Amino acid sequence: MPLARALFAFCALIGLVACDVPAPVPGPAGQTPSVQPAGPQMSPDEAARAFVSVVRTMEPVAERECRNRTRGVNCDYLIVVDDRRNQPPNAFQTRDENGRPIIAFTIGLIAQARNADELAFVMGHEAAHHILGHIDRQQRNAAAGAVIFAGLASLTGGAGADLESAQQIGAFVGSRSYSKEFELEADQLGTIITHRAGYNVLRGAEFFNRIPDPGNRFLGTHPPNAQRMQVVRATLNQL
Numbered sequence: 001m002p003l004a005r006a007l008f009a010f011c012a013l014i015g016l017v018a019c020d021v022p023a024p025v026p027g028p029a030g031q032t033p034s035v036q037p038a039g040p041q042m043s044p045d046e047a048a049r050a051f052v053s054v055v056r057t058m059e060p061v062a063e064r065e066c067r068n069r070t071r072g073v074n075c076d077y078l079i080v081v082d083d084r085r086n087q088p089p090n091a092f093q094t095r096d097e098n099g100r101p102i103i104a105f106t107i108g109l110i111a112q113a114r115n116a117d118e119l120a121f122v123m124g125h126e127a128a129h130h131i132l133g134h135i136d137r138q139q140r141n142a143a144a145g146a147v148i149f150a151g152l153a154s155l156t157g158g159a160g161a162d163l164e165s166a167q168q169i170g171a172f173v174g175s176r177s178y179s180k181e182f183e184l185e186a187d188q189l190g191t192i193i194t195h196r197a198g199y200n201v202l203r204g205a206e207f208f209n210r211i212p213d214p215g216n217r218f219l220g221t222h223p224p225n226a227q228r229m230q231v232v233r234a235t236l237n238q239l
Contacts, residue, residue: 021034041114050116051105054199055079058120061197062127065189066101074099075111076126080107093126093190094135101130115206120197125190134182180223187228191235205232 040048066078068073078096082104089108095101104138105119113119129135187205194201208225 002114012053020053030214033193036195041112044111047110047113050113051081051110051119054116054119054123058127058193058197062131062193065193066127066131066197071134073100073131073133076100077130078102079123080104081110091122091126092178093129095130101127103127103130113209115203117194117200117204119204120194120199121190121201121207124192124194125186126196128189129182132182132185134186135200137182185226187231188235191232192239194235195239201232201236205229 059079063075064078066073066077074095078100080102085107087106087108089112090106091104091109093101093103103123104123109122113122129228191201194204205228208228218228
């Protein structure tokens with residue numbers, strides 16, 4: 001799939017960056033990589049080169065895994081960069097109106113990465129969300145929560161605005177009921193995708209050590225960082 005539209009804006013934003021970079025050389029299949037130092041933060045030029053290389057290497061692997069694991073699902077990923085400077089470091093997966101999967105990176109996240117392995121792991125994780133159908137599953141959970149809470153509210157005499165509020169609260173609770181499990185599932189499949197693309201997954205997952213630990217909060221969206229690292233290591237040991 002051509003990346004010209006998505007990458008042109010990124011390269012223009014970084015400056016006079018050459019986007020013609022070689023892909024990393026994959027390591028031996030089935031060999032668990034060792035943890036290497038993350039290294040210092042990359043320069044804008046290095047970050048741009050690393051990002052383009054990661055997209056070119058990871059995208060076909062993610063699309064192949066998508067086709068192998070799903071039926072009737074659009075596996076033609078579109079990778080985009082949110083170049084708004086005020087956006088915090090983030091990456092997310094969504095879909096366009098035609099069901100095409102989109103993986104978006106903010107400039108802040110790309111700038112914070114210490115190496116290509118971290119960018120690859122993030123992309124593998126986001127690609128896994130689509131393969132695992134997490135958007136649809138989350139929507140179903142939200143709808144179920146809205147119905148349940150509305151039913152409870154009506155039993156206690158709720159109506160009008162109270163019933164609407166109950167539906168909104170139920171949708172919120174339902175959408176978050178399995179968020180942590182979804183993240184761990186995406187970590188597991190993302191590990192497989194990243195490994196098969198030839199990147200050092202453990203080095204990439206070190207990104208967890210530089211983000212705030214969400215702990216184990218009720219209705220939190222992400223599991224504790226230590227639990228995520230445990231999933232990564234356990235998955236690698238099985239490859």
